[in-house]
Amino acid sequence: EPEVTQTPSHQVTQMGQEVILRCVPISNHLYFYWYRQILGQKVEFLVSFYNNEISEKSEIFDDQFSVERPDGSNFTLKIRSTKLEDSAMYFCASSVRDRQNTEAFFGQGTRLTVV
Amino acid sequence: GNSVTQMEGPVTLSEEAFLTINCTYTATGYPSLFWYVQYPGEGLQLLLKATKADDKGSNKGFEATYRKETTSFHLEKGSVQVSDSAVYFCALRFSGSARQLTFGSGTQLTVLP
Numbered sequence: 384e385p386e387v388t389q390t391p392s393h394q395v396t397q398m399g400q401e402v403i404l405r406c407v408p409i410s411n412h413l414y415f416y417w418y419r420q421i422l423g424q425k426v427e428f429l430v431s432f433y434n435n436e437i438s439e440k441s442e443i444f445d446d447q448f449s450v451e452r453p454d455g456s457n458f459t460l461k462i463r464s465t466k467l468e469d470s471a472m473y474f475c476a477s478s479v480r481d482r483q484n485t486e487a488f489f490g491q492g493t494r495l496t497v498v
Numbered sequence: 499g500n501s502v503t504q505m506e507g508p509v510t511l512s513e514e515a516f517l518t519i520n521c522t523y524t525a526t527g528y529p530s531l532f533w534y535v536q537y538p539g540e541g542l543q544l545l546l547k548a549t550k551a552d553d554k555g556s557n558k559g560f561e562a563t564y565r566k567e568t569t570s571f572h573l574e575k576g577s578v579q580v581s582d583s584a585v586y587f588c589a590l591r592f593s594g595s596a597r598q599l600t601f602g603s604g605t606q607l608t609v610l611p
Contacts, residue, residue: 387541416598426542426587428598439598474542476599483591484530484549487599491541 385409389475389490396465396497404460404493406475415458416476416487417450419443426474432458433481465497500525504588504602511578511609519573519605521562521588529590531555531564531571532599536585545573545586578609 388407396402408415417429430440432450447463458477462469472494476487505520523529533545533555546555551566560575571588588602 389541418599418601425603426589426599426601428600431598441598476542484547485591486532486544486547488544489534489542491539 387490393494406458408477412477414478414481418474419471421471470497500600502602508606514577517575517578521571529592532589534587
């Protein structure tokens with residue numbers, strides 16, 4: 384069964400460092416997303432991406448965040464200068480359509496710890 | 499804006515007990531509703547969904563009915579198993595300006611043998 388894969392599963396980084404979280408969406412999907420979950424809190428939307436551009440982003444997704452689809456398979460989230468409060472589980476998701484009734488398929492997550 | 503309120507956990511049940519996890523929502527229109535499950539060490543998996551009022555989603559013995567009059571989408575299972583131990587997330591998706599999934603806070607379920 385096709386699945387979304389994320390690497391690494393756990394990333395530890397020092398405050399102020401840049402991190403890149405990687406995702407390989409399901410191959411025939413066209414819409415890609417990043418969500419995050421701070422420990423003990425809700426899963427929150429960060430950004431959606433379609434046709435090589437951001438289609439929607441939340442207030443959380445400020446200038447320190449960026450997304451890219453560098454080739455035909457990978458979808459990355461970059462955090463330029465990490466802060467302690469960026470520590471969270473980051474989930475990548477993809478869907479074949481961006482309609483209300485279409486489910487998104489999630490990866491297993493990358494746990495980012497900023498020290 | 500859109501929001502989802504879930505029953506707070508954790509919930510601990512004995513095997514074969516009946517499960518209800520409450521979920522209510524606030525939305526400006528008629529969203530689609532989802533339950534996702536996160537097993538230990540894994541990602542979010544879609545458990546079931548319902549896309550219009552009175553629809554019932556079902557999967558793996560779990561059911562949830564889209565109740566427009568009470569804006570609810572409660573998750574139920576008649577007889578839980580140890581393997582159902584996981585975190586359950588209620589979520590909605592709306593075709594308005596914000597098409598992303600809006601999640602509830604999650605409910606941790608532990609089923610004891």
